[in-house]
Amino acid sequence: MENSFWILNNESEDYSALDKSIDAEYLIVGAGLTGLHTAYLLSDISSNIVIVDANKVGSGSSGRNTGKVTSSHGLIYDYISQKYGDKSSKLYYEANEEGLRLIKDIVQKYNIDCNFETVPNYIFTTEDEGLEEIKKEYKSCERLGIPYEYLNNIEGFPIKIKGALKLDNQAQFDSKKYMNKLAQIICEKGVSIYENTPVLGLDTDKNEYIAKVNGDNEIKAKTVIIASSNPWHDSLGLYFSKEQAYRSYLTLSKLNKPIAKGMYINVEKPSKTIRVYHENDRDYLVCGGFDHKTGKCDDECKIFGSIVEFAKNNFKIGMLEYRWSTQDYITTDNIPYIGHINNNTNNLYIATGFCKWGITTSAVAAIIFKDLITNGECKYKEVFNPSRTGSYLNMKYLKENSIVAYDYIKGKLKKGHTDCQVEKDEGKVVIINGDKYGAYRDKDGKLYVVDITCTHLGCELKFNSFEKSWDCPCHGSRFSYDGSILNGPALKPLKLLGMGDNDIDPDLV
Ligand SMILES: Cc1cc2nc3c(=O)[nH]c(=O)nc-3n(C[C@H](O)[C@H](O)[C@H](O)COP(=O)(O)OP(=O)(O)OC[C@H]3O[C@@H](n4cnc5c(N)ncnc54)[C@H](O)[C@@H]3O)c2cc1C
Incomplete structure (x- = not known):
C-alpha cells in the first residue's frame, strides 16, 4: 500500500501487540480518530480502557485524509432537512461544530503541534x-x-x-501528527494501546463480550466500541448492505x-x-x-x-x-451510523459510514458514546441512530443491493486467462486446473497466486493496479497480493494456491 504524505513524514511511537489474554472495562477496536477520541473522553470515567488496532495508530483513513476539520460536509443540510426535517439537520450541524470545538480544545489544551x-x-x-x-x-x-x-x-x-x-x-490540520500526540496523551491518562492486534471475532458470554485476537488470546470486556471504520461485526445490523x-x-x-x-x-x-x-x-x-x-x-x-x-x-x-x-x-442516506449496534443490544456500540467527513464526526462519535454510556441519552442520538429506518427503507438501498447481487453474479461468470503468463508488476485473473485465481508477480519476479473469492461474503475480487491489491466490489474488503487483509469487513485472509479454498465468513452467510 502506498503511504500518505502524513504517515511518511511523521515519526510515530510503536505500541506492542497483545501477547496474552486480558480483561477490560471498555474495549475500543480501531486506533483511528474515532477510537482515540472515544478513549480520550471515556478516560474521564474509567481507568481500564483498551484500544486494539489491526495495524498501527492512525494507519487507516485517519492518517490518509485531506485534514479538513469542518462541519461543511458538501451539500448536506438541505438534503437532511428534506429527508428528516429541519431539527435533524440543525442537530447534525451542531454536533459537528461541537466535534470541531472538541478537537480545537484538545489541540490548545495540550499545545499539539499539528499545523492546526x-x-x-x-x-x-x-x-x-x-x-x-x-x-x-x-x-x-x-x-x-x-x-x-x-x-x-x-x-x-x-x-x-x-x-x-x-x-x-x-480548520485544517495534519491529522497524523495530531493522532500521534493524542495517543500519547490518552496513554498518560491510563489507556492501553495494542498495535498489530486484529480482532478476529466477537462472542458474548453472560454480561460480557469476548473478543478473539491474534494467537489464542482473548479480551473480555463489559463494553465494546467498534471504531474500525468497516463493520466487521454486524450483529444483524445489516451494515454491509x-x-x-x-x-x-x-x-x-x-x-x-x-x-x-x-x-x-x-x-x-x-x-x-x-x-x-x-x-x-x-x-x-x-x-x-x-x-x-x-x-x-x-x-x-x-x-x-x-x-x-x-x-x-x-x-x-x-x-x-x-x-x-x-x-x-458512504451510507445510503449520507449520515453516519453512530450508536448502539442494534436496538436490542446493550454495551456494544459502532461508528461507521462517515461519508468521507469523519474528522469532526469522529469527535461527534466520542461525544455520543460518552453520553449514552454515562446518561443513556444524547441529544444527537436519533440523527445518527444506526437503526433508523430511513437508511434502508429507500430506493438507494434497493438499488445498491441489486448492484451487489449483479456484481456477485458477474464476478462468478467472468473468465480468467488460461495462459498464466504474468509480467513483473502485473496482476490478473488466471485459470489453473479449471479454477479461477488471482496472480501477481512482484518487481523481483516472485509470483503470488491467491484464491480471489472474498472471505467476507463470497464475491469475486478485482485487481487494483495502484495498490497491487485484490478489492471486493460488493462490500469493500481489500487484500494484499499475498492474501493478507488490508481493509475489512473481511476477517480472514485469502489462501495462497495449494492451501485450499478460502474460508467464507460463516456468521454472515
Ligand atoms: C481521500 C479521503 C480524504 C478524506 N478527507 C477528509 C477530510 O478532509 N475531512 C474529514 O472530515 N474527513 C475526511 N475523510 C474521511 C476520514 O478520513 C474518515 O472518515 C475518518 O478518518 C475515519 O476515522 P476512523 O477512526 O473511524 O477510521 P480509520 O481511521 O480508518 O481507523 C480504523 C482503524 O481500525 C483498524 N481496524 C480495522 N479493522 C480492525 C479489526 N478487525 N481489528 C482491529 N483493528 C481494526 C484499522 O487498522 C484502522 O487503524 C477523507 C476520506 C478519504 C477517503
Whole structure:
C-alpha cells in the first residue's frame, strides 16, 4: 500500500501487540480518530480502557485524509432537512461544530503541534446545475441559522466559479501528527494501546463480550466500541448492505503561487478536494478526490493522471511529490451510523459510514458514546441512530443491493486467462486446473497466486493496479497480493494456491 504524505513524514511511537489474554472495562477496536477520541473522553470515567488496532495508530483513513476539520460536509443540510426535517439537520450541524470545538480544545489544551489553522471552507461550482444546488443549500441554511455566506466569486482562488458557499471558522490540520500526540496523551491518562492486534471475532458470554485476537488470546470486556471504520461485526445490523465502500485519491505538490486561504470542494462529479498545507515556509497543494466504488475502476493508476492534469491546469505547482489513496464508507442516506449496534443490544456500540467527513464526526462519535454510556441519552442520538429506518427503507438501498447481487453474479461468470503468463508488476485473473485465481508477480519476479473469492461474503475480487491489491466490489474488503487483509469487513485472509479454498465468513452467510 502506498503511504500518505502524513504517515511518511511523521515519526510515530510503536505500541506492542497483545501477547496474552486480558480483561477490560471498555474495549475500543480501531486506533483511528474515532477510537482515540472515544478513549480520550471515556478516560474521564474509567481507568481500564483498551484500544486494539489491526495495524498501527492512525494507519487507516485517519492518517490518509485531506485534514479538513469542518462541519461543511458538501451539500448536506438541505438534503437532511428534506429527508428528516429541519431539527435533524440543525442537530447534525451542531454536533459537528461541537466535534470541531472538541478537537480545537484538545489541540490548545495540550499545545499539539499539528499545523492546526483556522480557515474558511468553500463549496464551489463551475456548472449551472451546481449553482441551483448551491442556492437551494443556501436557502435551507439561512432558515436553519447555519452561517454560510453566498459568493459569486472567490477572490484569490484561480478556478472560475459560478457560485460558492463559504463557512468561516473551520480548520485544517495534519491529522497524523495530531493522532500521534493524542495517543500519547490518552496513554498518560491510563489507556492501553495494542498495535498489530486484529480482532478476529466477537462472542458474548453472560454480561460480557469476548473478543478473539491474534494467537489464542482473548479480551473480555463489559463494553465494546467498534471504531474500525468497516463493520466487521454486524450483529444483524445489516451494515454491509447499508453502506458502500469508496476509494478516493490524494496528491501533494509544491505550490508556487499562493491562493486564498481556505479549503475547497466542488459540487459536481468527479469530486475535487483542494487545500494548502504550509510547512517550513513552503506551501504545498493537497489535491484529489476523484472517488469511485471500491473494486469498480478499470485502472486506478490513471486517476492520478487526471488529478495532476486538473491541478496543473488551475494552479502553479511543481512536480508531484506524493500520491496515495484511501477508503471510506458512504451510507445510503449520507449520515453516519453512530450508536448502539442494534436496538436490542446493550454495551456494544459502532461508528461507521462517515461519508468521507469523519474528522469532526469522529469527535461527534466520542461525544455520543460518552453520553449514552454515562446518561443513556444524547441529544444527537436519533440523527445518527444506526437503526433508523430511513437508511434502508429507500430506493438507494434497493438499488445498491441489486448492484451487489449483479456484481456477485458477474464476478462468478467472468473468465480468467488460461495462459498464466504474468509480467513483473502485473496482476490478473488466471485459470489453473479449471479454477479461477488471482496472480501477481512482484518487481523481483516472485509470483503470488491467491484464491480471489472474498472471505467476507463470497464475491469475486478485482485487481487494483495502484495498490497491487485484490478489492471486493460488493462490500469493500481489500487484500494484499499475498492474501493478507488490508481493509475489512473481511476477517480472514485469502489462501495462497495449494492451501485450499478460502474460508467464507460463516456468521454472515
Ligand atoms: C481521500 C479521503 C480524504 C478524506 N478527507 C477528509 C477530510 O478532509 N475531512 C474529514 O472530515 N474527513 C475526511 N475523510 C474521511 C476520514 O478520513 C474518515 O472518515 C475518518 O478518518 C475515519 O476515522 P476512523 O477512526 O473511524 O477510521 P480509520 O481511521 O480508518 O481507523 C480504523 C482503524 O481500525 C483498524 N481496524 C480495522 N479493522 C480492525 C479489526 N478487525 N481489528 C482491529 N483493528 C481494526 C484499522 O487498522 C484502522 O487503524 C477523507 C476520506 C478519504 C477517503
